[in-house]
Amino acid sequence: MTISSKSIDVGVLGATGTVGQQLIALLDGHPWFNLTWLAASHRSERRRYADATKWRLPTSRPEQVADMIVNACAPPGAPKLIFSGLDASVAGDVEATFAEAGHTIISNANNHRMEADVPLLVPEINRNHLELLTQQTTQRGWSGRIVTNPNCSTIILTMALAPLLSLGLRAVNVTTLQAISGAGYPGLASLDIVGNVIPFISGEEEKIESETKKVFGSLKDGSVEPHGVAISAHTARVPVINGHTMMISVGLNCPASIDDLLGNFREFSGPPKVTTLPTAPKNPVIYLDQPDRPQPRLDVDRDRGMTVTVGRLRPCPLLDFKFVALGHNTIRGAAGAAVLNAELMCADGLF
């Protein structure tokens, strides 16, 4: 993996939106990637990025993008490696158009996630799913390809569960307490969430239930056989800016003790090729011993928002064990996940 500094030109689709802004922030100063191209909807087209965008992150807008001109969401002139932070209402067709035109699309949108020949990639977990790209190329006749990351909740959940996979994951019940940044901008009306809880996020429970099985699935005959875990998700929105907190119960096929699980959490790591990627966290999962952790305010930014923290492991009277997990929904759960996916593809020589 001797990728020379800033040697890979990249672009961002949906550059003015929430995920797009976070992508731009993460690509600023990236050792391999050189952001050269931005695109967004017609409203922003041909405008200076600084004029077209109300920057909403607490970190400053990178200097270099201020004067870049926002392009239309069309392939001509775009670099080969493209991050897509597009909204699902338009991502499906635009991403396919780019892939057909020879671009590698690293997408955060949900449109192509569950298609049989599209990797739903979490590098620490299912790096081998990139083999689906062979099918994708063959079947679609595209010169490019699409790789997706799961929904923010699914990424955080699968990272928290991955250390337990070897114990035979049989059943999962998860309740998510999700941050408002997950809804994009403007997202939720303040009157709906200040001092309140909304116990409903449209489509979220279904995504968690289906995507988790694909992420944990096995490659078989050129497609993914979903993992057999039974999974039920409850999702709620809470007045937190960043960080999805999850209350998780698990049933395991193998007999195991609290210490076994603690050991698994503490020893979990991705494959060496992943852990050395620029955006990879030193520890993808960290177990916290304090009885009241993890908490969004104190733990969400660990390792630049790329680490999933876990705590409160204890027996479950109904399944086998229960615990709490937390992850940064717009970094580990979205933009950071996409950047890590792109890094892995470059390191694997797939780009």
Next chain:
Amino acid sequence: MTISSKSIDVGVLGATGTVGQQLIALLDGHPWFNLTWLAASHRSERRRYADATKWRLPTSRPEQVADMIVNACAPPGAPKLIFSGLDASVAGDVEATFAEAGHTIISNANNHRMEADVPLLVPEINRNHLELLTQQTTQRGWSGRIVTNPNCSTIILTMALAPLLSLGLRAVNVTTLQAISGAGYPGLASLDIVGNVIPFISGEEEKIESETKKVFGSLKDGSVEPHGVAISAHTARVPVINGHTMMISVGLNCPASIDDLLGNFREFSGPPKVTTLPTAPKNPVIYLDQPDRPQPRLDVDRDRGMTVTVGRLRPCPLLDFKFVALGHNTIRGAAGAAVLNAELMCADGLF
């Protein structure tokens, strides 16, 4: 039940605290009860109530209590019917002393809840548990007695589950998103909860798991045989003022459809003797059809905070069904529960 107006003198133990203030607010204008006596810790003793107490409810402090003198927590001079909003650190002994001295204690504290001869009463659910008082009197040789209401989360949970009891409640997984008022005052530090979630409430999960089984238990040979339901609770604190929201999954022994459960929720009612009590809600459980309800901000005050609202009933991939419930933790879950318990005892001729 021909109880004449304001004919029953009552007192409040722990009158300056959070539950005590809520009790005083609910007793103001009560048709049967006449608040004549207040008691609190040494710090407040012999002071005017208005001087001893920083009133923290949005409703005004009832005029009549301002000039009442706060008594010591000792029986002399106290009326026979006493509400206890004492903190668990002192409630155990004080309540026993009053009961021994001939007072009827309606307690919100957890000290005596799980004792074999003490009713853990939710009038709509287990009114017959009052029969334990016979045992209590015999065994303890007290001329008075103690009746308790469950923990706030348990009350709301059991109310939400009660309509499903007839379907054979086999398993329950519940995650609570609890309001900060449940922690009393000063309770949580603001730095800990503003824009945050704390996934831990000391002792709460154990209380929910054990108290629920007692509330739903059967009387047998003078004590309560706990209900056999397997129950697992996850508890979290969220930045909501009032209202515990619960994400609930249930497993049932009987085959049942969504429509069966909806019917049960809609038809649920307490026994007629309960539903006509002054503090009883018109409908103890209300099912809301909107997909994003119940929510604390919109639903917590229904029927003066005494109704538990339920919604989002849907199949559960792991157990059988899942849904959301909400109740007012300091009214239905504490002070209102105690007042309703007292009303039932009066109506039943037990006082």
Next chain:
Amino acid sequence: MTISSKSIDVGVLGATGTVGQQLIALLDGHPWFNLTWLAASHRSERRRYADATKWRLPTSRPEQVADMIVNACAPPGAPKLIFSGLDASVAGDVEATFAEAGHTIISNANNHRMEADVPLLVPEINRNHLELLTQQTTQRGWSGRIVTNPNCSTIILTMALAPLLSLGLRAVNVTTLQAISGAGYPGLASLDIVGNVIPFISGEEEKIESETKKVFGSLKDGSVEPHGVAISAHTARVPVINGHTMMISVGLNCPASIDDLLGNFREFSGPPKVTTLPTAPKNPVIYLDQPDRPQPRLDVDRDRGMTVTVGRLRPCPLLDFKFVALGHNTIRGAAGAAVLNAELMCADGLF
């Protein structure tokens, strides 16, 4: 004032919006007014109110309106007395059309507020401004008329200042900490205001500065001569649901002591004809002695949200005195103000 029960039919323009919903809630059970007609934008036209509206108030939607059909915003079929909760983007023309067609419009919109022949009415303060209606009728040739209430902040501010008018109000500096409900729905994005302060509300400072002078102005030759007070407003949005808090400094022309001002606050009342109106608060202004009051959570709902609370009166090193005021922005500051205006007109025989 012998108005018989429910004898006056009224309608609501903008019935599906935030102010419209609050108007409907306040008109429910009103002793004089009988709500018979609702209108809203094209999107809602001809639909059942319950279908056209997502009810967003914590109090239940009044039963009677559920099945009412939403009309177009046009006069035919509308009752003579109309409340307008229309958005400023459309209120100007629609209200004029109704007034021309003979309707009395009680408007919360800002479009006509500063017109010379339109009363900007706060019944406790400038009841005599209703005399402008003579000019309005003459000049415009309308058979109906328009009466407006000030902006929410202006109403609360003028109520808090009214007791000091007799001391020669010379200068006012006010900083408002405004609740999010003042921005309507969806209003502010939650990401903008959760755990945050936004020190800008478009147009608000100008409205406060100009409207206050008109409210306090004197009738002269058929128009209002603005009050000469110098006034500077700073406005900020804070994450509070209901209740605008105001930090006010005043300069007075007359020598006065703290006790003089306290006396004025405590003795302030509207004219008897106003204080006996159904929606009038018992005390339009209440001074609270506690050092940390008023606060939105504890004081905003006093007297059904119609009372303005004041506290912390102390000397100002720059002007003469400073103090804090609070009022309910959607009740005293909007819907309740409109209802009170309508009541006054009926009592004054102007309708």
Next chain:
Amino acid sequence: MTISSKSIDVGVLGATGTVGQQLIALLDGHPWFNLTWLAASHRSERRRYADATKWRLPTSRPEQVADMIVNACAPPGAPKLIFSGLDASVAGDVEATFAEAGHTIISNANNHRMEADVPLLVPEINRNHLELLTQQTTQRGWSGRIVTNPNCSTIILTMALAPLLSLGLRAVNVTTLQAISGAGYPGLASLDIVGNVIPFISGEEEKIESETKKVFGSLKDGSVEPHGVAISAHTARVPVINGHTMMISVGLNCPASIDDLLGNFREFSGPPKVTTLPTAPKNPVIYLDQPDRPQPRLDVDRDRGMTVTVGRLRPCPLLDFKFVALGHNTIRGAAGAAVLNAELMCADGLF
């Protein structure tokens, strides 16, 4: 200023508290200072720092302090340069004892701030006030000395006003919207501030009014002649974690235009010796052009929390101009201020 790396040993008094933790976080990795000594109250004495302290910052507790043993608050064994994050209830005597024993105390407590021979230092503004130390040494006969930084609000306010000093600052009206972290831990009860505003902070207005005059004062005959500005402060607490927002009106002696003030804000800088200190922000004051800025969530962390941001400059109908300012209360307003003060003293050869 050729101070060699980590060459100066420092200690922290009140190391377990809120300010102490922030001091430790800022000293971690400091180029000059080497943290070798921690002290706190009796409760923590002789315990490992990690055991004695519940770390409450979102950034991780520096590794190096975990095993340090917490000392008593007494001079023996302490390094010569000591930061004091002690609570005002104990800071007065403890700091004097250390100064008498030859230590240089950089204090954040308010006890000694207004004493005539104690510098109330803001390096960018009144670096020359360090000359008071000559008096202090002479008068007190101490071998050490005490230097203080102002109250958090005063620092932010004086930084925002400093660029206007040359225009003849005549009058200031300021309303602060203060973050909850300013109250320490546990500080405000969550029930008091979630969804609420508290328009009172004990002693805060007096501190702002008196300290500002001292910070801006002139040295004369060995003491500080207070600046003649007339200043009035209103203070409120809002549910924001970090960042005090201030709504400021100013009256100036010199005729000046908006452009003059904008120029002053944009060109403001501290003396070169200050701007090159390790903790000094690149720009101590930044003017933001967007109409709705600064805001805590977006701007509080600029330049590691050391920059004060200003915006919304506009004419004031009452005084001359009004604008908004924002600063990080626990960094620029407390721990960062103390570290900057210590750096200046080292650079000035005063330590």
